[in-house]
Amino acid sequence: MLSSKLLISSVAVLALLGFSSAVLGSVAPQSPSKLGTSMEEIGAAVKSIQATLKTPAEISKALPEVWKAQRAVLDAKSELPKLVTDLTDEKAKAKAGLEYRTQMQDLMRAFLDVESAVLAGDAKKAEKALRAADNLKSGGHGKFRPQ
Ligand code: HEM
Numbered sequence: 001m002l003s004s005k006l007l008i009s010s011v012a013v014l015a016l017l018g019f020s021s022a023v024l025g026s027v028a029p030q031s032p033s034k035l036g037t038s039m040e041e042i043g044a045a046v047k048s049i050q051a052t053l054k055t056p057a058e059i060s061k062a063l064p065e066v067w068k069a070q071r072a073v074l075d076a077k078s079e080l081p082k083l084v085t086d087l088t089d090e091k092a093k094a095k096a097g098l099e100y101r102t103q104m105q106d107l108m109r110a111f112l113d114v115e116s117a118v119l120a121g122d123a124k125k126a127e128k129a130l131r132a133a134d135n136l137k138s139g140g141h142g143k144f145r146p147q
Pocket residue numbers: 032033035036039040042043046081082100103104107133134136137138139140141144145146
């Protein structure tokens with residue numbers, strides 16, 4: 001009698017554990033991919049650069065943030081989006097990978113333009129180059145970021 005009660009309560013405990021881990025698993029936030037983390041870093045650096053450019057006299061303070069953005073682009077460039085790696089057709093995968101990396105090169109060029117403008121103390125030009133980076137973001141996300 002005692003052992004059957006014990007058995008029933010053990011089964012109940014196990015069922016509860018299984019249920020709660022299933023529920024927690026479904027609501028727990030997924031950890032970001034390596035690419036997602038680099039993207040977050042680019043986004044944070046862009047925000048800091050934009051804030052610094054609001055005070056043109058302090059434009060040189062943007063420089064370390066521009067380098068942060070460039071380092072994060074370099075990291076993102078060595079990754080591939082899941083939408084690319086999931087492709088099963090090897091030819092299509094190679095084509096999409098090349099397109100992704102070409103766009104990341106364009107993004108790096110935009111941040112090099114931001115750097116040149118910051119070094120020259122030209123806030124207007126830096127803002128223009130940042131807008132170019134933002135346009136690349138829209139295009140890149142439209143094509144490669146899961147919706
Ligand atoms: C200034 C330029 C850019 C900024 C600030 C930026 C920012 C971000 C941020 C904050 C995320 C993560 C959050 C989210 O998914 O909404 C993200 C994800 C992503 N971005 Fe960008 N991005 C930029 C340019 C690009 C470009 C040019 C491409 C493609 C060529 C690209 C491809 C992706 C992909 C594939 C993801 C999903 C990554 C993943 O979760 O695995 N991004 N980006």
